[in-house]
Amino acid sequence: MTEFVLALGWLGIYAPMALGTIASAIGCSIAGQASIGAMLETEGGYGRFVGISAFPSTFVIYGIVIMFTLNREVTPENAGGLFGVGLLAGIALMYCGIWQGRACASAINASKEKPEIFGLSLAPAAIIEGFGVFAFVFALVISAGIS
Amino acid sequence: MSDPDEYIALVSSLPSSERLFVAKQPPLSRLRLDRRLAALSAEHSLMLAQIEALLSWSAYDMQADEAVAIRRAKAALRDIAQPTLRAIVQDRMELRTAVAALRLRARGDGPPPGAWGLGRWTRHIAANWSEPTFRLDRSMPWLREAARMIEHRDPLELQRHLLDVSFRRLQRHAARHQFDFEAVVIYVLKWNIFDRWAQANAEAAARRFSELSLEALRDFPDLMLEGQAP
Numbered sequence: 001m002t003e004f005v006l007a008l009g010w011l012g013i014y015a016p017m018a019l020g021t022i023a024s025a026i027g028c029s030i031a032g033q034a035s036i037g038a039m040l041e042t043e044g045g046y047g048r049f050v051g052i053s054a055f056p057s058t059f060v061i062y063g064i065v066i067m068f069t070l071n072r073e074v075t076p077e078n079a080g081g082l083f084g085v086g087l088l089a090g091i092a093l094m095y096c097g098i099w100q101g102r103a104c105a106s107a108i109n110a111s112k113e114k115p116e117i118f119g120l121s122l123a124p125a126a127i128i129e130g131f132g133v134f135a136f137v138f139a140l141v142i143s144a145g146i147s
Numbered sequence: 148m149s150d151p152d153e154y155i156a157l158v159s160s161l162p163s164s165e166r167l168f169v170a171k172q173p174p175l176s177r178l179r180l181d182r183r184l185a186a187l188s189a190e191h192s193l194m195l196a197q198i199e200a201l202l203s204w205s206a207y208d209m210q211a212d213e214a215v216a217i218r219r220a221k222a223a224l225r226d227i228a229q230p231t232l233r234a235i236v237q238d239r240m241e242l243r244t245a246v247a248a249l250r251l252r253a254r255g256d257g258p259p260p261g262a263w264g265l266g267r268w269t270r271h272i273a274a275n276w277s278e279p280t281f282r283l284d285r286s287m288p289w290l291r292e293a294a295r296m297i298e299h300r301d302p303l304e305l306q307r308h309l310l311d312v313s314f315r316r317l318q319r320h321a322a323r324h325q326f327d328f329e330a331v332v333i334y335v336l337k338w339n340i341f342d343r344w345a346q347a348n349a350e351a352a353a354r355r356f357s358e359l360s361l362e363a364l365r366d367f368p369d370l371m372l373e374g375q376a377p
């Protein structure tokens with residue numbers, strides 16, 4: 001039983017990193033496909049489409065930072081805390097990354113027709129980034145209470 | 148339900164459907180559209196062809212009758228798994244059924260006997276044959292205007308009205324689909340509407356030109372046109 005609890009602790013430490021990577025991979029892939037499609041239809045401004053499609057890559061960085069913050073000797077006493085904080089922070093990052101990719105894809109699709117809305121169309125993606133930052137910051141704050 | 152991110156690159160490579168209706172020149176030819184649609188999977192490509200064969204009049208022979216359309220519709224409804232696409236097909240067939248009933252009534256015919264048309268309203272229409280809009284004002288608010296156009300024998304305006312109704316219905320479905328297969332089908336159906344709209348406008352322009360030419364030539368009865376015998 002103790003080994004299982006310790007394994008959960010390790011899962012909690014690595015979960016933000018793994019789920020953040022999944023988030024960034026899927027999010028960048030979704031937005032990247034939109035930018036490739038938009039390049040076929042537009043005559044220029046390709047660089048900004050590619051730039052937007054890299055937006056979801058921040059989630060893997062948040063995941064790495066949370067992983068290093070949680071990284072410590074795993075004991076039966078702290079394994080539950082590491083598991084709960086790490087796994088839930090990772091899930092939050094994963095959803096934020098995937099949906100930010102979709103928001104970026106919509107922004108690219110809309111701004112290829114109307115370049116004047118380029119900045120405004122990124123607002124939903126920026127708001128989702130804000131939610132991801134909440135999950136990141138409070139994972140760091142709460143992890144300070146785990147012995 | 149389709150994968151919501153299945154055709155992101157394809158949809159992003161198409162000009163917005165709103166631009167189709169404001170552009171003087173078509174922003175996307177059928178040839179280019181077909182090239183982009185090559186990104187569809189084989190299964191989706193077949194399904195799109197089936198839906199187009201059902202909903203585009205150009206896919207019917209001149210001799211094709213109601214039975215052909217109903218047979219195609221039943222086959223499509225059997226094969227289509229996506230609820231939105233089924234709803235689109237059903238919507239369009241109900242629209243056609245109601246317009247066919249208006250035309251029959253304008254011709255002086257009574258309600259068709261037995262099974263006819265397709266959709267929820269066939270029996271209701273037959274039961275309310277003498278009512279101006281078959282008591283379908285709430286479900287089909289556009290029907291009154293269509294009936295007026297049929298009575299005034301204005302097929303071009305009727306066609307525009309029906310294309311407008313079909314387009315607005317597609318817009319309603321499109322709100323819930325952005326990058327999936329349904330979004331691609333809705334786009335192609337909108338493109339077909341745009342194509343027919345453009346053809347109708349071209350026909351109207353040609354007719355108007357002919358009328359104006361005849362009116363102008365009326366003032367010069369002695370004018371000999373090239374190739375015309377004196």
